Amino acid sequence: MDLAVWQIILLVILAFLSILDALSLNIGCQYPVIIGTIAGIIMGDIKLGLAVGATLQLMVLGVGTYGGASIPDFVTGAIVGTAFAVISNQDVEFAIGIAVPVGLLMVQLDVLARFTNTFFLHRIDRNIEENNISAIKRNVLLGALPWGLSRAIPVFIMLVFGKRIVNLIVDGMPDWLMGGLKVAGGILPVVGIAILLRYLPTKKFFAYLLIGFVAASYLKVPMLGVALIGLALAIIFFQKNYTKQLAVTEGSNNIMVGVENENGEYED
Structure with a gap:
């Protein structure tokens, strides 16, 4: 050619x-x-x-x-x-x-x-x-x-x-x-x-790395499939941490909203 x-x-x-x-x-x-x-x-x-x-x-x-x-x-x-x-x-x-x-x-x-x-x-x-x-x-x-x-x-x-x-x-x-x-x-x-x-942060997410490796090397999942698995895991991780952070924030707000008693402590 x-x-x-x-x-x-x-x-x-x-x-x-x-x-x-x-x-x-x-x-x-x-x-x-x-x-x-x-x-x-x-x-x-x-x-x-x-x-x-x-x-x-x-x-x-x-x-x-x-x-x-x-x-x-x-x-x-x-x-x-x-x-x-x-x-x-x-x-x-x-x-x-x-x-x-x-x-x-x-x-x-x-x-x-x-x-x-x-x-x-x-x-x-x-x-x-x-x-x-x-x-x-x-x-x-x-x-x-x-x-x-x-x-x-x-x-x-x-x-x-x-x-x-x-x-x-x-x-x-x-x-x-x-x-x-x-x-x-x-x-x-x-x-x-x-x-x-x-x-x-490979050490923190090493389990996710193993999942991707197994999917690609042993299960022969195409790269698009591995990418979709990674996307799903990222969504799960975000939702889990977002829910936990939201619960911590709401708990902090509830404590601060309480009424201060004679000992200087907050009560609901």
Whole structure:
């Protein structure tokens, strides 16, 4: 399968907008599961795109770019991995094997984008001193270009010139390497979940965790079913604690409403 021109254009635009969304737009395009699904729609295989995006989403759970730190960009990795998996007629494990190094490469390009953006920041400083409001607005918008191009240009190069290289790699890839990629694709999501569980009150709700594990692993309940079970348990927990809190509040009100006797105590 060859990529159509319109597919390349849409994927490049998607890569451009995804980083801008992570910075300021906040329309939902900063999550691998969303971008992977959109890339799957563009490539004509929404199931594969959703699987790739969801797997990469698990890998970045609990990871944030705080304090200006650069982190692996698995959003761009989801775009490239989904596209190459579809055109090469490969599975999710192959897509993850492509997406992970692409995401790590984006760390270096993210630093380059930050460095390039300082040019516009200095221009804005001069505009502030000159009280040139229109120039400030213009340079703020131009400052978004290094960020968007840091994703759009690599994606464009990979999609236009990378197909032959990908096919060469697939044809010449030894079985042990492909097996390693499959193992990595299975392990890395578990690492993401482990990081998330570290920051959640797992000990307090360990019984609920066991219920979900048994339902998924032993009873083979689909993920939607496990999610509905979790929703039901959450509702039960909320109602139980809400009723208990309400009873405590009513009891406190009844005590305070009583009449004070000669000993300074309250009576009903």
